[in-house]
Each structure stands twice: as structure tokens, then as C-alpha cells.
Amino acid sequence: MENEANNFQEHVNTDDLLQLVIFNLGMEEFGVDIMKVQEIIRLPEITRIPRSPDYIKGVINLRGKIIVVMDLDKRFGLPSKEITDETRIIVVDVEGTIIGMVVDSVSEVIRLLNTNVDPTPDIINQKINADYLKGVGKIDERLLILLNLDSIINETAS
Template sequence: MDKKTKEKDVELLQLVTFRIGEEEFGVDILRVQEIIRMLEITRVPNAPDFVEGVINLRGKVIPIIDLRKRFGLTVKDHDKHTRIIVVEINDMVVGFVVDAVSEVLRIPADIVEPPPPVVAGVDSEYISGVGKLEDRLLILLDLNRLLKREEQEVLAEV
């Protein structure tokens, strides 16, 4: 079998990759609606601590979650690289604050391994796998597990 035939048989994952601290994460590109620069975030009283607040995106109110807080990492001030990745989770649109968006990446599914119990201080319950690239590891997030059902219900009320 020649190399071209072999490459066609391997499933490719298309990911949007982003950084939080020194780690690089990826999410399925089909789940990402858009990537935007930081906007003014309106605080919401009594919201869970990882919820920054809400934004008005073209007339739609979207809850914003700081992934640093969600993962229990130290909070850092937003800068010119900070972005909001707008995704859909179980029919709900949510924005995730990340330190920087890296790139859109296509990787072969066969380089993704199941997650170890903890990767880079992030609990494996949020991780669907770890992609071993030539020069780095890419932590693949499972967006469906990032928010528990109760948390999704609270966000729906926000």
C-alpha cells in the first residue's frame, strides 16, 4: 500500500487549538461557532465562580466561562491575545475565555491516546484524549463534560 492510500484511510480530526498558560488544548472545529476578541463582560450576581458573566453578541446573551478558573488554575489578567471561543454545548451557546488561540489543526485520529488521570493539572474528566504531535502534546477537551448538568441548568438561567 502506498503512502497516499494509507493517508486517506486515517481519520483526520479538525481542531481549533488554544493556550491556557503553558498548555495547548484542542476542541473539535465543528463545535466552534466563532472566535472573538474580549468584550465587556457583565457580571451576574450569584453565578458560579468560574462564570465571568455574560456578553451581548449580536443581540444574543451568552454566558462566559473562564477556563483558567474552571480548571482551578491561577487567574491572569486579560491581554491583547485573550480570546473568547464561542461553542455550543447541548443546545446552549457558551463562551470560553482562553489565553490565546493558536491555530486550526488537522491531526490523524490514530495519534490520540486516552487521557491519563491528570494532565497539566486538568482533571481527566474534562479530557477526551491527548494528541502526541512531533514537538508537543495537545490536550483534547470533551466539551460535553466541561459543564455538569446542574451547571448547564444554572447557566441556562443566567
């Protein structure tokens, strides 16, 4: 097994690899660049902010830092789901803007070759703002929707 990992590393340029945190929203799997993920935490108490957009759940205090928390379901125009033991907040840093994203669950970290990423199909772009999507990753029989955090966070922060 170790030899397989070494052979993989020897034959693949690391510039051709994406390292992704995989999470679920409903039945769909999504991926975000691990380099933008600061940490993944259980859902703490969230303080609601009056008159904020409906996709902003509120703020949390994370070790003395106030972090805005966004409901990705609502950001994508999907109905919110019930909070479970699997619900997590993925805390991301995009160009100095730190924000938490509520997701149904976080499943794994993977490496994906750039060649296994296709453009996002138009049907998905009709459901979710096309600027929020980078493409669709293929791993064996699985399809992952890759998110463009820069677009999601910058639009939220403005």
C-alpha cells in the first residue's frame, strides 16, 4: 500500500492535484479547497443578527473571534434542514475574510486530479448561481460539486 502511494506521488505532479474537504448538503456531495479551510467544528450556539439576510444564521464566538455563520442551503436557495449530530461548521478563510458554513456533514478529505474535473452542467447552474461553482469532480462512480469559495464568500461579505 505504501508503495502504491509513493508511485502515485512520483507519477503525478502535485500542481495537477486538488486536495478537497468533502461535505454533504442533503443527498449531494460538495468539495472545497482544503487550503481555504481553517477548521471544522460542531455546531455551537449561534447568535442571530437582526435584519441580516436569511442565509446568514448569525455569529459565533470561536476562541475570542466573532465569526459570521452562513447557511449554505439557504445561500443556494434550498430549504434548510434540521440540525443533527452530524451537522458541522466549516470555517474558511478567503483572502482574509473568515466565515463559517453550516453543512449537513463532513465526510472526508480527498485528492483529485485536475483532469477529473469537468465544467458544471447547465442544469446545475440553473439551480445554484453559476459563479459559486468550479466544476464537477469525478471519483470512480461518485460526482462531487466543487465550490468556488472566493465567489460565495466575496458576494456574502459585500
